[in-house]
Amino acid sequence: MDQQTQLIQLCKELRLPTIRKMVQDQDAFKQPKQAYDVLLQVLTQEKEDRMVRAKQTRIRAANFPQKKLLEELIEEALPEQARQKLPQLKTLSFIQEGQNVILTGPPGTGKSHLAIGLGMEACLAGYRVFFATVPSFINQLKEHRSERTLRSFELKFEKYDLVILDELGYISFDKEGAELLFSHLSLRADRKSTIITSNLSFLKWQDIFHDAVLTAALTDRLTHKSHVLNMSGASYRMKETEEWMRNSNDQVALN
Known part of the structure; x- marks a missing residue:
C-alpha cells in the first residue's frame, strides 16, 4: 500500500474529510x-492516541469499583x-457469542476479581461494559422509574x-426490585453477555427473590x-490475613 492510499484510509478512520481531499489532489x-x-507520521500518532483515549474512556464509563487485572489473579x-x-x-469469545458467565461461591474466592478482570479486558478490546453491584443497580432502576426515565435507560x-x-x-x-431486575436481564437474554457473581447457589436464589416462578x-x-462456574474454595482474603498475621508475629519475635 503506497503512502497516498495509507493516508486516505487514515483520514477516513479519523474522519478528516478536508485533509483526505487534499491528499487525493496531489496538486494541493x-x-x-x-x-x-x-x-503519515502525524496521523498514525493521532490514531494511536485516540485508541488509548478510547480505552481509558470505556474503562471510566464502566464504573468499576477498582481496576483489577486478570494478570493479578x-x-x-x-x-x-x-x-x-x-x-x-x-x-472473550463468550461476548461475541452473547453468552453469560455465572460465578457462584462463598466470599473471598475471586469472583469479583475475575468478573472485573474480564470486564477490563473487554474494555481494552473495544467492548462497551457496564458494572454495578446488584443492590445499587436495583436502586438505579427504581430511581429511573420514579423519574420516568426508565425506558431511555432500558434502550x-x-x-x-x-x-x-x-x-x-x-x-x-x-417485589418491585425483583421484577425490575428480571425484566432488565430478560432484555439481554440470548443476545448480549452478562456476568453475575453470587454467594448463593441457584437453589437459594428464591430466598432473595421471594417468588418461585420468577426465580425459576x-x-x-x-x-x-x-x-x-462453582467458585467454592478457601477465601483469598482469609489466606492473606493468616499470612499477614504470621509475618507480623515473626517480626515481633525478631524484635
Missing part, C-alpha cells in the same frame, strides 16, 4: 512526498472450575456488550448456553 502540495511523510489459588475455564474466558442497557452485576444474594430485595424463569434465562 508543492512537495507531495515530503508532505505525505509528515502527514493467583491462578493456582482459584477454584478448579475457574482454573479450567479461565483460558477460554480470556479470549441503553440492552446495547452494552457486557454487563457485570456483582454480589447477588448479599442483600434481599422487594430468571435462572432458566441466565443459565441457557452459559458458563456456570
